[in-house]
Amino acid sequence: MTLASSGTLEARLTHVRDVVRNASLDALVVTHLPNLFYLTNFSGTSAIGVVMPDAVGFITDFRYLSAVSALQNGPSACPGLELWPVEQSYEEALAKRVGALGRSRIGFEAAHLTVSRLRWLESGVRDLAPVELVPTEGLVESARVRKDAGEQATLRDAARRLSAVLEGVLTELHVGMAETEVALALESGMRRTGFSRPAFDTIVASGPGSALPHARAGERRLAPGDLVVLDFGGVYNGYCVDLTRTVSMGPPSAEAVRLYTAVRRAQAAARSSNRRRSRSFRVSEAARSNSPRASSKRPSFLSRSPRTLGNRWYVLSAGSVVSVSTTFKPASGPNSIASATARLSSITGDGVTSPSLA
Secondary structure, three states: OOOOOHHHHHHHHHHHHHHHHHOOOOEEEEOOHHHHHHHHOOOOOOOEEEEOOOOEEEEEOHHHHHHHHHHHOOOOOOOOEEEEEOOOOHHHHHHHHHHOOOOOEEEEEHHHOOHHHHHHHHHHHHOOOOOEEEEEOOOOHHHHOEOOHHHHHHHHHHHHHHHHHHHHHHOOOOOOOEHHHHHHHHHHHHHHOOOOEEOOOOEEEEHHHHHOOOOOOOOOEOOOOOEEEEEEEEEEOOEEEEEEEEEEOOOOOHHHHHHHHHHHHHHHHHHHOOOOOOEHHHHHHHHHOOOOOOOOOOOEEEEEOOOOHHHOOOEOOOOEEEEEEEEEEOOOOOOOOOOEEEEEEEEOOOOOOOHHHO
16 A cells, blocks of 8 residues: 655644644544544554644554554654553543643544543543533545645546456446446456455446446346446545446447437536636536436436535635536436436646546
């Protein structure tokens, strides 16, 4: 796994410390593991971080002490990390350390701290110091929204690898093949090309099933004329990256071409609206406003743009990664013809998106 350098981690921590300070907090308890990975390069399954103005307290148990120590002796060490081993329980260690900080306002990630752990923390610090525990939302995520150069390189590399996996599977795709067999081929291809695991259950939906959002791969066999939705992704260098394509089994019908054209037009509109300082919901509006009237009744056009952290709308900045997932379904219903679905991801810049992610 390629990890962020110490310099990159220092820049991330500086940003988060500025956000913490602007929120009138003296420190931030980080319990969400993806946020902890972003700030420290720790990829284990159990740890707690405490971001302070001049250091990062890192609470973990004996299973990870050697790994963290080895990480701290390399080029990807987290600057200012202080290792705080767990002696009895994580709750006890957290309460003891927070109470001993001598700081009055300590933030915690409200969406990622259980009620029982919060109550333990409150009772544990009550007798140690006059500490106010303050719920916060999205402080670390505010930094994660904007991808740095290393993250952008990882996403582009992963996108190229997924595209290669798709090209390989398309050469094997044939009428009579079961959806589950296609899913297995996609997942095996991801493993062979460097992904550590699937990011989610692989979606292979053919025929009428392709009109269903997040359909599961089943035993249905591909038939001539089917539109087949392939939605798959993997974890690469700690990041989840996915790709969605709709393919036709044999020459597409006129109706399928019409659906494809509608999706392509919407994707192009969304892509052109991806600019610095634009609000992210404008990308969604651009896609929706380009859904055509294919009959006397307006067809269903679904657009999710972008799938934001914490379901918030953001002002886009350079480095923001925007994913537009669009589905165009004919007004005559999902059983007449499969819907056309595609996903396009791009990195916000000066109106320039990454071709490798298209």
